[in-house]
Amino acid sequence: MAYILGVTPHGIAIQALRMARDMSISELAHLAGIHRSTLARLERELTDTSGNTIRRIADALEVSPADITRGEPVSTKTKSSPRAVPFPGTDEGAYFHYTPEEAASFLPWSARWLRERAYRREIPFNGGGRRVTFTGLDIREISGRTAIRPESEQRKRRTKRAAPAAA
Template sequence: MTPNGTAIRAIRAVRRMSLRELARLTRLDRGHLSRLERGLTGASEASLHRIATVLQVPFDDLVRGDDEPATDQPPAREVPAPGTPEGELFHYTPEEAARWLPWSAAWLRRRARLREVPHNRGGGLITFTGRDIGEISAMTAIRPEHAEPPDRSPE
């Protein structure tokens, strides 16, 4: 049983009820309800029953069946590898770019905001092209100054 945060938010909006009011009437934390509506957290069956009672809807309207896809999350998209011709100019989200780099999406966003790594800002969103990922990889690679090549002589 998975809470349907989109349904909770929509029903609350139709009832013209603020998040603060729903929190007060259900005696649940407003931050928790906000995260629940955005699909970032779950809720106990008892909490969902309290929400359903306050919103005056059947309990089943607030849960998603296990076979239903989560509509709160965008569908996964086909992502080419950055080193391929298709990936060279493809725009990757920080989460997608982090799959090919040894840094987290948060690290990439932070460095992009500080303008320390190449990135794009189309529509206010931070993205990285395959070229950007290659440059970031090259500029942040750890290179020892005086490394000896490995001994490859047979023993």
């Protein structure tokens, strides 16, 4: 089954059809199997919803989905394409906020690994709105912290550290 995302409901049409049938928001929400507050937000056009929810509301109102969606064909609406993500090393990418899934495409770790380390405050991240995101600068710092150095470079570091101690 294809998932249908981002359908814009026509809140006035939903409300008019509901009132014409002398139904309360709670009654329609119960028939459609959604929460009352969700239906209220849809009627006020404060949110978009999935095609499945639109179909359930349309079934409860006994109308076609096109009657409550500004004429959008619900059955052919597809998931939007992924957003354009700049490379973290560019000027544009330095302050771009990447999801853990997007950041994982630039790092050798999974999105889950990045999220878990961020929650433990082991790696730099941005936690605005309880969502973990990474800027390009964060991705570069994570990459630098966890990079595996060539053996010759590791030896140089050890000898530099050891030399002042011996003197």
